[in-house]
Amino acid sequence: MRGYVDPGDVSTEAVQLLKPDGTLVPDHGYDLDLKEEDLREMYRLMILTRKVDQESTNLQRQGELGVYTPALGQEAAQVGAAYALEPQDWIFPSYRELGFAMLRAINPSDILHLFRGTWHGGLFDYREHRFAPYAVPIATQTLHAVGFATGAKLDGSNIVTIACFGDGATSEGDFHEACNFAGTWKTPIVFFCQNNQYAISVPLAKQTAAPTIAVKALGYGFPGVRVDGNDVLASYVVAREAFRRARRGEGPTLIEALTYRRGPHSTADDPKRYRTDEELKHWEALDPITRFETYLVAEGMLAPEFKEQCETEASKAAAKLRQEIVGAGPLDPALLFEHVYSERSQTLQREFEDFERDQEGR
Amino acid sequence: MPTITLAQGLNEALRYCMQRDDHVLVMGEDVGRAGGVFRVTDKLQQEFGEQRVIDTPLAESGIVGTGIGLAIYGYKPVCEMQFDGFTYPAFEQITSHLAKYRSRTMGKLPLSVVIRIPYGGGIGAVEHHSESLEAYFTHTPGLKIVTPSTPSDAFSLLVQAIEDPDPVIFLEPKRRYWIRQEVELPVTNGTSRAARIVREGTDVTILTYGPSVRTVEDAAAEAEKDGVSCEVIDLRWLNPLDVDTIMTSVKKTGRAVVVTEAPVTGSFAAEIAARISEDDFLSLNAPVLRVGGYDIPYPPAKVEDLYLPDLDRVLDAVDRVLNY
Numbered sequence: 001m002r003g004y005v006d007p008g009d010v011s012t013e014a015v016q017l018l019k020p021d022g023t024l025v026p027d028h029g030y031d032l033d034l035k036e037e038d039l040r041e042m043y044r045l046m047i048l049t050r051k052v053d054q055e056s057t058n059l060q061r062q063g064e065l066g067v068y069t070p071a072l073g074q075e076a077a078q079v080g081a082a083y084a085l086e087p088q089d090w091i092f093p094s095y096r097e098l099g100f101a102m103l104r105a106i107n108p109s110d111i112l113h114l115f116r117g118t119w120h121g122g123l124f125d126y127r128e129h130r131f132a133p134y135a136v137p138i139a140t141q142t143l144h145a146v147g148f149a150t151g152a153k154l155d156g157s158n159i160v161t162i163a164c165f166g167d168g169a170t171s172e173g174d175f176h177e178a179c180n181f182a183g184t185w186k187t188p189i190v191f192f193c194q195n196n197q198y199a200i201s202v203p204l205a206k207q208t209a210a211p212t213i214a215v216k217a218l219g220y221g222f223p224g225v226r227v228d229g230n231d232v233l234a235s236y237v238v239a240r241e242a243f244r245r246a247r248r249g250e251g252p253t254l255i256e257a258l259t260y261r262r263g264p265h266s267t268a269d270d271p272k273r274y275r276t277d278e279e280l281k282h283w284e285a286l287d288p289i290t291r292f293e294t295y296l297v298a299e300g301m302l303a304p305e306f307k308e309q310c311e312t313e314a315s316k317a318a319a320k321l322r323q324e325i326v327g328a329g330p331l332d333p334a335l336l337f338e339h340v341y342s343e344r345s346q347t348l349q350r351e352f353e354d355f356e357r358d359q360e361g362r
Numbered sequence: 363m364p365t366i367t368l369a370q371g372l373n374e375a376l377r378y379c380m381q382r383d384d385h386v387l388v389m390g391e392d393v394g395r396a397g398g399v400f401r402v403t404d405k406l407q408q409e410f411g412e413q414r415v416i417d418t419p420l421a422e423s424g425i426v427g428t429g430i431g432l433a434i435y436g437y438k439p440v441c442e443m444q445f446d447g448f449t450y451p452a453f454e455q456i457t458s459h460l461a462k463y464r465s466r467t468m469g470k471l472p473l474s475v476v477i478r479i480p481y482g483g484g485i486g487a488v489e490h491h492s493e494s495l496e497a498y499f500t501h502t503p504g505l506k507i508v509t510p511s512t513p514s515d516a517f518s519l520l521v522q523a524i525e526d527p528d529p530v531i532f533l534e535p536k537r538r539y540w541i542r543q544e545v546e547l548p549v550t551n552g553t554s555r556a557a558r559i560v561r562e563g564t565d566v567t568i569l570t571y572g573p574s575v576r577t578v579e580d581a582a583a584e585a586e587k588d589g590v591s592c593e594v595i596d597l598r599w600l601n602p603l604d605v606d607t608i609m610t611s612v613k614k615t616g617r618a619v620v621v622t623e624a625p626v627t628g629s630f631a632a633e634i635a636a637r638i639s640e641d642d643f644l645s646l647n648a649p650v651l652r653v654g655g656y657d658i659p660y661p662p663a664k665v666e667d668l669y670l671p672d673l674d675r676v677l678d679a680v681d682r683v684l685n686y
Contacts, residue, residue, distance in 0.1 A: 092431075121466035132434070133467055137458045143424055144459070147431020154387075154413055155435070173451070177424035184419055339469040340503050342527040345602030 010211040014226040014258050017233040020286050022294025030237040036301050042083055042232055043296060044310045046075040046289050049099040051314035052108045055321055056098075056115070060267040064325050065115040070263030071098045073230075076288030077194050077257035079103065080235025081162065084243055088130065090161045092145035095134045096194075097164050104129040108317065109324035116325060119335075139169035142178035142191065149182070149189040149246075160188040160246040162239075168199025170213055179254065183220035186251035190242040191217075193254065194229060196261035201274035217254035229257030230288040260286070333359065363546050369539040371516030372402045372478075374547055376440065378517075379524045380410050386524060387432065389416040390425055390442030390478075399444055400480060400539050422452040426477065430459055433473040440524060446481040447490030453498070460529045461504030475529045476520075481509075482573040482623050484537035484670055486663040493660060494624035496572075499531045500600050500633065507600040509533035511575035513543040515558070518551045519598060535573035557604040559611070563593035566680055567611040569634055570621040571597040574671060578621050581676035590680060600630055605637065612638055616647040617683040621671050626654035648686035651679045 017028045034042075053071045060068040071078065078099025085091070091100050101111055110124035114134055121133035132148075135141035145163035152159035169175050170193060182189050193213050197204055210216055217224030223245075227238040235257055242253035260283035264271045271280075296302035337344065337352040344352065366374070379386045388403055388410075394417035397404035407415035418425050422443055429439035443449040449456075456477065464472040483492030499507050506528050510516040516534075523530040560575060561582050570578045575596045582592035593611050597604065612618050618638055620631040635650035653671045661669045 119466070119468065120462070121468065121470075123468075126467060126471055133463075133471070135459075137454060140427060140455060140459060143427025143455065144431040144434065146424075147428035147433075148435045149431070150428060151432045151435030151437050154437070174423055174427060174454075177419070177421040177427065180419050180421065181424050181428055335468065336465075339465045339467075341464070341506070341602075342472065346605050347601075347603055 007209075007211045007215070010215045012212055012226070014228045015234045015238050016228040016231050017237065018231045018291055018295055020291060022291050022298060024295070032233065032237065034233075034236070038083070039296060039301055040306060042079055042236070043292060043302065044313070045079045045083075045099065045102050046232065046292065047310040048314045048317060049075045049079060049102045050289060051311075051318050052102065052321060053098050055318035056108070056112055057263065057267060059112070059322065059325055060115070065112060065267075066117045067266050067268050068112075068115050069096045069266045070261070071096050073260050073262035073283060073288070074194055074196060075099050076232035076292065077229035077235050077259045080232040081190075081192055081239035081255070081257070083236050084240035085162065086158075086160075086243070088157070088159050089243070090130045090132065090145070090148055090159060092132045092141045092148070092161060092163045093134055094138070094141060094165050094169070095136055096166070097134075100164065101131060104131050106131060107324075108321045112321065112325055113328070116328065118328065118331060139165055139172035139174040139178070141165070142169070143174050143181070145189055146178045146182045146185075146187050149187045150185060153188055158247055160190065160243055162190045162192050164192050164194070166199065167193060167195040167197065167204050167207055167213060168202065169193070170216065171207055179217070179220040179252070182252040183222050186249065188246035188249070189252045190239060190246060191252060191254040192239070193256045194259055195256050196259050198261060198265065198275070200265040200269055203274075212256060214254060214256040217252075220252075222252045222254065224254040224256065226256045226258060229259030230286050230291065232288060232292050259288075363544040365542050365544050366513045366547075367540050367542055368510065368513045368516045368535070369400055369402050371510075371513035371545065372520055372534065373404055373406070375517045375520035375524070376403065376406060377409065378548055379521060380406065380414065383438065385436060386438045386440065387414050387416060388440050388442070389418050389429060391418060391420050391444050393417060393442050398442065400536065402478070402534070403442065422448055422450075423455050426452040426455040426460065426475075429475050430455060430463070430473055433475045434471055438474050438476075438524060440476045440478060443477060443479045445491045446479055446493035446495050449479055449495060452477075456499070456505070456531075457502050461502045464528065465504060472527055473529050474527050476523045476532050477530070478532045478534060480534045480536035480539075482535050482537060483660060483666050484573065486666070489660070489662070492666065494622065494655065496531075496533055496600060497624060497629050500630050504529065506530045506602065507533065508598060509535060509572035509600070510598070511535060511538065511572055511596050513541065514545045514549050515596075515598065517545065517547055518549045521548070522551060522553075533572060538573055538576060541576065555599045555602050555604060557598055557607040558596040559607065560594040560596050561592065563591035563615065565591045565615055566617040566619060566683055567593045567595060567608075567615045568619045568621060568676070568680070569595050569597060569608060571600065572623075574621045574623055577671060577673065578676055581673045581680070584673060585677060585680055590684065592680065605641070608634070608638065609641055613642060613645045616645055618646070618650045619676070619679045619683060620650065620652050621676055622652070622654040623670055624655055625657045626652045627657050629654055648683040651683055653679045
């Protein structure tokens with residue numbers, strides 16, 4: 001009816017290039033511009049992400065990390081979107097973005113020191129990797145990504161940003177404010193929502209009545225797209241188009257990558273309390289790495305030697321991570337007082353001297 | 363020498379900084395075309411353009427959150443919260459990110475951001491427009507907090523805040539926006555974070571800041587008529603705090619009263635009182651007294667005068683410490 005909009009009119013379909021059986025969707029309509037070596041590199045990153053992620057969970061179970069937030073099942077969504085970035089672009093992660101971090105070659109232990117309780121922001125160089133520190137307060141980083149991209153636009157640079165967040169984050173006010181600012185300002189940003197179906201224990205149906213998350217973009221005046229997040233090629237092409245759009249000055253895109261968090265939200269919760277084995281099995285059958293591997297093998301692009309090489313490299317990375325994390329001591333406690341301000345106030349200096357005296361007495 | 367208002371001092375400070383540094387941006391609700399509801403950003407958009415004086419959507423978390431992103435990029439945003447009571451939606455961005463980013467990134471991503479907030483009561487405003495929220499921020503490590511009480515300080519302290527490499531909460535005493543002073547601009551304090559001795563005295567030290575400075579000055583003039591000599595100190599920076607100036611004065615007078623508009627429980631006045639007691643108990647001839655707002659929600663405009671510390675309440679506290 002004239003004047004009305006209706007959620008019933010919204011498409012709930014998702015962009016897909018690879019079917020779950022690993023065959024290519026005919027007439028998918030996207031220009032798949034990836035060379036063989038690109039495809040193999042994406043495969044390598046997915047294998048690496050999964051292995052490092054698993055080792056991180058193991059390290060937590062063995063008491064070496066206080067907590068960990070596994071990315072198991074979300075490798076295609078992350079690696080696909082990340083692969084569409086240009087080197088100068090900035091990533092604003094939440095706390096589950098290992099696939100993005102692997103693409104940017106961040107040393108895994110430098111991130112995991114956050115979870116070990118060594119240092120809140122991890123220990124890597126954010127500017128070198130164009131990767132902001134993990135953000136724990138939900139959806140807050142979406143605003144930082146908008147601000148950074150606004151700066152890039154003011155500066156006339158060709159940098160775009162990607163803000164990563166989950167389905168739960170779309171309930172937060174900061175998500176709304178970020179989308180609204182970006183839409184109004186035509187900010188060169190991509191909002192990348194990994195809809196992994198749960199915010200800890202709360203399923204999407206209890207998070208929103210919207211027919212999709214992608215449709216929320218319309219309320220802010222820019223396009224949204226739903227993509228099969230377990231299809232690395234779909235995630236890539238959709239992100240690529242969104243980045244191109246941003247770089248052309250046409251503003252933001254909201255991507256909803258439909259995927260599934262096969263592990264717990266964090267190692268501190270037990271998913272058996274809030275979801276069924278059947279559901280987990282359903283999503284295990286949709287494994288993103290298996291799907292991509294089947295495709296690559298069928299196309300003759302994945303020699304057994306290369307696969308083995310990827311797995312060996314991933315195992316080495318996991319072993320290196322273990323070596324760097326296990327038993328790693330705390331940093332010099334004096335650092336706690338070092339970076340609160342550019343210089344210590346008289347009051348803080350006095351507290352620091354008290355602190356040092358207290359330490360000596362131990 | 364030209365006479366300017368406190369609001370004009372702020373306006374000139376913004377202009378001065380924007381002329382000197384292309385990276386300084388002004389952003390907030392109504393800061394551009396309207397020039398701010400208190401005219402603090404008047405004509406800046408005409409002079410510097412919409413790219414540098416940004417009318418944002420109406421969302422305080424968004425203003426601070428995008429300001430943080432701009433600062434990571436390398437800009438120096440001066441974010442305006444339109445009123446004290448509307449700062450609360452930005453509380454998470456200020457306390458969880460702005461205050462902590464330098465520390466959690468080990469100094470790799472410092473945030474040079476100024477948050478300007480008109481604060482305090484006394485203008486007959488509707489509710490949520492008269493809050494004294496400084497204690498939330500003085501309680502948050504990583505933030506600096508400053509508040510001017512004169513047009514001259516409005517200029518020099520805002521320039522300091524903008525040039526500061528750390529995040530600064532800049533509290534503007536809104537009922538003093540229209541006070542006037544002869545000032546030759548620019549006035550600068552360099553890097554000094556010293557408190558201002560408003561008036562020298564020998565009998566009692568009155569410590570205050572922001573909107574209450576004028577009240578205390580009047581009280582001190584009144585006390586002098588009764589032969590009581592008050593030393594009045596305007597703290598200016600609540601963090602970093604000029605402890606030396608406070609303690610030197612208290613050592614001299616042996617008595618201290620702290621005056622604030624904020625509810626006294628858990629207030630910054632309470633912190634000053636505690637610090638004096640801890641640092642130099644033996645110099646005190648009387649307990650440190652706090653004069654402030656009562657521990658009630660800020661009252662409706664018709665009765666706000668009963669709430670705000672006035673001349674009589676300050677003088678009463680002076681009498682009490684003298685007669686202890």
